[in-house]
Amino acid sequence: MRRSGVAKFPNSVQLFKFCQKVLMDQKGAKVHDQEVGGILNFNPSDCSHWKRGEKNVKSVFALAKLADVLGLEVSLVHDIASGHSRLEEAYYEYKEGQTYHATIKKALEGGIEGLNKARTMVEAFVNSLHDKAEFSTPPLYLPEILRFFPFITIQPIEMMDKLSRILRKKPGQYTIHFRKGELKPQTRMSMAKDIARIIFEGERQRFPELGPQKDHLVAFEEMVFTANLLAPKSMLIEEMSKMDSRRNMISELSAMFWVPKSLIGFQLQDTVRSGQKVFMSIEADKALDSVWSETKFMPL
Numbered sequence: 051m052r053r054s055g056v057a058k059f060p061n062s063v064q065l066f067k068f069c070q071k072v073l074m075d076q077k078g079a080k081v082h083d084q085e086v087g088g089i090l091n092f093n094p095s096d097c098s099h100w101k102r103g104e105k106n107v108k109s110v111f112a113l114a115k116l117a118d119v120l121g122l123e124v125s126l127v128h129d130i131a132s133g134h135s136r137l138e139e140a141y142y143e144y145k146e147g148q149t150y151h152a153t154i155k156k157a158l159e160g161g162i163e164g165l166n167k168a169r170t171m172v173e174a175f176v177n178s179l180h181d182k183a184e185f186s187t188p189p190l191y192l193p194e195i196l197r198f199f200p201f202i203t204i205q206p207i208e209m210m211d212k213l214s215r216i217l218r219k220k221p222g223q224y225t226i227h228f229r230k231g232e233l234k235p236q237t238r239m240s241m242a243k244d245i246a247r248i249i250f251e252g253e254r255q256r257f258p259e260l261g262p263q264k265d266h267l268v269a270f271e272e273m274v275f276t277a278n279l280l281a282p283k284s285m286l287i288e289e290m291s292k293m294d295s296r297r298n299m300i301s302e303l304s305a306m307f308w309v310p311k312s313l314i315g316f317q318l319q320d321t322v323r324s325g326q327k328v329f330m331s332i333e334a335d336k337a338l339d340s341v342w343s344e345t346k347f348m349p350l
Contacts, residue, residue: 057103059135066101068130068140070118074133075144089119102165107131111297123147125311139236142213143312147237150316151272157270169274169324175259176278188289189308190280192241202248204241213240216248223246227327235310242279246272278318281307286317 057063066086073081087097090112099105107113108131117124125315129135135143157165166281183194196202204226209215214228226244228237249256250272254263260271281303289306293299304311 051305059103059106061105061131062100063103064133064137064140065107065130069116069120069217071137071141072122072144076120077162089116089190093222123311125298134148135234135236138213138312139234142240143310145313146310150312150319153269153273157267159266160264164267166265166324167263168271169320171260172271173278173283174276175257176282178215179279188281188285188306191241192201195279196245197264199245199249200224200254202245206227207269212245213237216244220251222253223251235308235313238308239276239280239310239313243272245279246275250275260275272317274320275315277320280309281313281317283317283321287321288316 051106062317066314069089070081070083070086073085083101084094087094087100090107092100096105100107113127113131114124116122116126118273119192122144126135127141130140157168168204179195179198180190183190185194187204194205196204201222202224205228207228207230209229211232215224217227219225226241228241250260250268251263254260286303289303290299293302300311300314301315307314
């Protein structure tokens with residue numbers, strides 16, 4: 051007879067559900083419980099205990115194997131097992147990693163020159179926002195930026211299916227609903243992406259400096275806007291130069307800027323891709339090299 055009540059190890063329940071959801075996404079089909087347990091060579095009984103939270107899956111070897119088989123960042127799996135990330139937030143980061151790859155690939159359809167011009171344009175746009183907001187110390191608080199976009203408001207509500215969503219109240223007026231409760235890095239990023247969608251798609255005509263919309267570049271523009279709004283490269287490089295390279299710098303930068311690790315990873319990749327690495331100090335250059343293996347970098 052099954053026990054009722056709260057699971058003994060709730061983080062393990064979240065981990066099981068996350069692994070199952072990732073497998074389903076990768077296979078494009080329903081995944082049986084034992085397929086998840088099979089990754090760790092669990093028998094049906096152990097698998098059932100894991101799923102119900104009666105077995106604590108937290109050893110570094112088990113988490114490393116889950117990450118390896120599923121092709122995930124080890125830190126992402128650790129965050130779920132430790133309770134630092136919930137299922138929805140962890141899955142959001144997993145999907146964002148896929149989005150980065152697809153977005154870069156599509157943006158390159160128009161050639162590298164077009165991609166570089168789009169990056170430069172968006173970064174200049176974001177820098178002007180930071181200057182007006184007098185942003186100098188991370189993290190950035192979104193209300194500091196939204197005062198320059200009076201047609202966008204934000205409102206916390208009870209949400210279960212998404213971290214945030216856009217509600218168009220009337221032509222030219224928008225509200226971004228976000229999940230009520232503790233504001234997680236993933237929710238902040240989701241909100242910033244919603245702001246980007248409104249600016250670069252819905253209200254682009256308000257900002258002539260952005261130029262006409264190009265379908266193959268707009269997703270890349272929004273991604274660059276989101277990343278640079280929350281974790282500008284210059285500030286990221288400056289903070290890296292101050293850190294002990296022996297520490298987990300991805301995690302520390304993520305906490306400092308209050309953003310997901312996936313966003314830090316994208317910014318470090320784009321720093322190299324754009325050639326900005328050559329302008330780093332020796333200390334920052336060494337720091338970037340030290341975190342290279344911590345993130346699954348996309349081909350340049």
